[in-house]
Amino acid sequence: MATYDGLFDTLGLREWCDGGASDGPMSMADLLAKTKGGDAAASSSTPLRDLPFPSLDALHDACGAIPQTRDLTQGLEAGFLAIRDALRIVVDPLTQPLSWMLREMLWVMTATPWWIMVPILLLITWAVARSWKIVGFVALVIGLLAFVDHYDVAMQTLAIIFVCAFICVLFGVPIGIAMSRSDRMQNIVTPILDMLQTLPPFVYLIPLIFLFSVTEPKLYGIAVILYAIVPVVRLTNLGIRLVDKDVIEAADAFGMTNRQKLFGVQIPLALPNIMAGVNQTIMMSLAMVVIASMVSAPGLGILVLRGIRNLELGVGLVAGFGIVVLAIALDRVTKASLARIDASQANR
Amino acid sequence: MSDTIKVSIRNLYKIFGDDPQGALAKVREGMTKADLLEQENHVLGLNDINVDMKEGQITVIMGLSGSGKSTLIRHLNRLIEPTAGEVLVNGEDILAYSEAQLRQLRRVNMSMVFQKFALLPHRTVLENAGMALATQGISREDYESEARKWLDRVGLAGQDDQYPHQLSGGMQQRVGIARALASNSDIMLMDEAFSALDPLIRTDMQDLLLELQAELHKTIVFITHDLDEALKLADHLVILKDGAVVQQGEPQKILLAPADPYIEDFVADINRARVLRVRSVMEPGEGGPSAGDVAPNDNLESLIARSEGAVDRSFRVVKDGAVIGHITMADVMRALVPRRSSDESAQDKAA
Numbered sequence: 001m002a003t004y005d006g007l008f009d010t011l012g013l014r015e016w017c018d019g020g021a022s023d024g025p026m027s028m029a030d031l032l033a034k035t036k037g038g039d040a041a042a043s044s045s046t047p048l049r050d051l052p053f054p055s056l057d058a059l060h061d062a063c064g065a066i067p068q069t070r071d072l073t074q075g076l077e078a079g080f081l082a083i084r085d086a087l088r089i090v091v092d093p094l095t096q097p098l099s100w101m102l103r104e105m106l107w108v109m110t111a112t113p114w115w116i117m118v119p120i121l122l123l124i125t126w127a128v129a130r131s132w133k134i135v136g137f138v139a140l141v142i143g144l145l146a147f148v149d150h151y152d153v154a155m156q157t158l159a160i161i162f163v164c165a166f167i168c169v170l171f172g173v174p175i176g177i178a179m180s181r182s183d184r185m186q187n188i189v190t191p192i193l194d195m196l197q198t199l200p201p202f203v204y205l206i207p208l209i210f211l212f213s214v215t216e217p218k219l220y221g222i223a224v225i226l227y228a229i230v231p232v233v234r235l236t237n238l239g240i241r242l243v244d245k246d247v248i249e250a251a252d253a254f255g256m257t258n259r260q261k262l263f264g265v266q267i268p269l270a271l272p273n274i275m276a277g278v279n280q281t282i283m284m285s286l287a288m289v290v291i292a293s294m295v296s297a298p299g300l301g302i303l304v305l306r307g308i309r310n311l312e313l314g315v316g317l318v319a320g321f322g323i324v325v326l327a328i329a330l331d332r333v334t335k336a337s338l339a340r341i342d343a344s345q346a347n348r
Numbered sequence: 349m350s351d352t353i354k355v356s357i358r359n360l361y362k363i364f365g366d367d368p369q370g371a372l373a374k375v376r377e378g379m380t381k382a383d384l385l386e387q388e389n390h391v392l393g394l395n396d397i398n399v400d401m402k403e404g405q406i407t408v409i410m411g412l413s414g415s416g417k418s419t420l421i422r423h424l425n426r427l428i429e430p431t432a433g434e435v436l437v438n439g440e441d442i443l444a445y446s447e448a449q450l451r452q453l454r455r456v457n458m459s460m461v462f463q464k465f466a467l468l469p470h471r472t473v474l475e476n477a478g479m480a481l482a483t484q485g486i487s488r489e490d491y492e493s494e495a496r497k498w499l500d501r502v503g504l505a506g507q508d509d510q511y512p513h514q515l516s517g518g519m520q521q522r523v524g525i526a527r528a529l530a531s532n533s534d535i536m537l538m539d540e541a542f543s544a545l546d547p548l549i550r551t552d553m554q555d556l557l558l559e560l561q562a563e564l565h566k567t568i569v570f571i572t573h574d575l576d577e578a579l580k581l582a583d584h585l586v587i588l589k590d591g592a593v594v595q596q597g598e599p600q601k602i603l604l605a606p607a608d609p610y611i612e613d614f615v616a617d618i619n620r621a622r623v624l625r626v627r628s629v630m631e632p633g634e635g636g637p638s639a640g641d642v643a644p645n646d647n648l649e650s651l652i653a654r655s656e657g658a659v660d661r662s663f664r665v666v667k668d669g670a671v672i673g674h675i676t677m678a679d680v681m682r683a684l685v686p687r688r689s690s691d692e693s694a695q696d697k698a699a
């Protein structure tokens with residue numbers, strides 16, 4: 001009846017096929033085929049043009065013992081659910097501090113009155129960028145967002161970015177250093193970074209949703225960190241590897257220990273590259289925080305999502321504009337600090 | 349200047365490649381550098397090097413680019429590990445050193461000056477000069493005066509707070525020298541230290557080095573590809589070619605008796621009158637009637653000037669009031685003509 005019947009007959013597998021065949025739940029395709037009636041079945045030889053690809057479903061039609069694709073997806077799901085509890089016992093406590101940090105940061109940044117919070121942010125800007133122009137620009141951006149009543153959501157977005165970027169740097173720089181010191185480590189980590197970077201962010205939200213409950217902040221925290229940690233790791237590794245070989249040789253010739261070399265020579269000279277990585281990491285955190293609002297991350301992304309869902313064009317556009325100005329502000333501040341580092345060691 | 353041997357290199361081989369030991373056997377059987385590269389895909393870096401470096405002397409290692417000079421000097425502080433052979437410093441085999449001993453050697457006994465200066469770009473001139481001391485764990489207050497002293501000594505007073513990129517090449521290398529001197533090590537390794545500098549500045553730096561050396565009597569290993577520089581600085585000259593020593597000895601001797609055509613080519617363009625000294629050309633005994641006294645270290649150029657063009661004069665060579673030999677203008681003239689191995693026999697007949 002099905003196209004590949006003949007194949008299994010000639011292979012002498014008919015018995016094995018029928019033995020496994022059962023009246024399992026019918027797929028939609030089966031149903032459709034049934035309703036079309038016996039005409040299709042009558043013309044037993046399918047024209048070559050209509051030859052289906054020998055996929056699981058097509059083979060299943062001919063041989064009941066072969067599973068359908070639906071069984072595969074269900075199997076995966078069942079497998080994942082089976083190891084979920086074990087995985088949670090390990091991952092849950094490890095990531096609990098992240099939930100805690102995100103909650104506290106969100107609370108601090110939204111509960112602090114704006115007339116305290118804004119000066120603090122401007123002070124941080126000054127400390128990092130050392131430029132009144134940039135401080136003025138940041139003040140303008142915050143003022144603009146607050147003026148259109150987006151202050152709270154903007155603070156939420158910033159809080160998540162601060163926490164996630166901080167953790168990215170905390171882990172990313174040491175990983176980058178480890179990579180720079182051993183080619184083997186580099187060969188192991190690089191494919192992982194490649195994967196994290198090429199996977200569309202939606203894809204790693206899926207297992208995370210199963211692993212954690214949607215009410216946990218760490219759900220989106222992990223998603224943001226996984227996505228944003230890549231550049232800081234890569235550029236730390238690259239920065240240290242690019243340090244002038246002659247200078248490293250001089251450090252060796254004067255008997256520096258590995259530690260003295262790392263902290264006295266390699267990291268300081270790699271700092272411009274590391275800071276470029278931090279800049280990228282912050283920008284990618286912002287991008288991901290918007291996507292992560294689909295899994296309950298608060299902030300400007302929620303409003304964008306509302307704009308899409310409810311077709312509230314204005315809400316979406318204003319929130320989108322807010323994200324853009326926030327992105328520009330974050331970029332300017334980190335670039336200014338980068339320029340400052342470069343200027344203080346204009347060695348190239 | 350003593351005759352104590354400070355650094356001694358024995359039967360040193362270095363082969364770059366995946367299987368240096370296998371290639372080493374081939375080299376010991378007599379395979380050449382070119383063949384080794386072609387047939388085995390290994391680079392012969394150093395081939396059976398034997399050099400003794402005396403305490404308080406400047407040993408100059410000279411050779412064309414790629415002849416293995418940098419590779420050789422990096423064996424002295426084990427920045428490169430040899431394939432076979434021994435390196436003795438103060439009589440100890442440094443290849444047997446543990447990591448801690450090696451670090452101590454690099455911190456205390458040896459310092460290095462680099463062709464491209466290799467200063468720390470994020471540190472001030474003063475911090476760079478004190479780098480060796482800071483590496484030993486000495487705090488900034490304690491090393492400051494020492495570093496400043498050596499900066500003054502190399503002519504960089506008042507530049508303490510500059511960064512290297514704010515200085516000219518010559519000044520940067522002065523910092524490099526101050527850095528090496530401040531470590532107070534008795535051995536200084538200088539890998540083409542002046543090659544990146546303009547000719548005039550280079551001459552200045554050579555004079556500075558000789559001036560410092562007259563005072564400090566360090567054991568200096570100096571690398572160069574420039575024969576004029578080598579002749580100016582060397583107490584002992586080692587000439588490398590394709591990773592092997594072709595000739596070594598006192599520079600004057602090499603100049604008067606080059607061992608092979610490679611060195612003859614090297615010395616062909618030298619102003620011999622200025623480089624050669626009376627002591628290398630003179631003959632023993634008082635000789636005939638003397639037109640005056642000369643010192644053994646006068647160069648031939650000054651002698652020619654004193655002879656005012658007359659070719660039949662003879663001078664007495666006097667050192668510390670005693671006559672140690674004589675030199676005729678005929679000797680001088682003969683010495684001025686580079687010797688060629690091809691016309692050796694002709695010269696022998698004339699003599």
Ligand SMILES: Nc1ncnc2c1ncn2[C@@H]1O[C@H](COP(=O)(O)OP(=O)(O)O)[C@@H](O)[C@H]1O
Nearest residue numbers: 364391392393412413414415416417418419420
């Ligand atoms: N790490 C290395 N790997 C392979 N070959 C090398 C390496 N270092 C040096 N060489 C080779 O060894 C030879 C000597 O190099 P080097 O000591 O740098 O010469 P020099 O300093 O006299 O110009 C050259 O042929 C060079 O190509």
Ligand SMILES: [Mg+2]
Nearest residue numbers: 417418419540
């Ligand atoms: Mg070299």
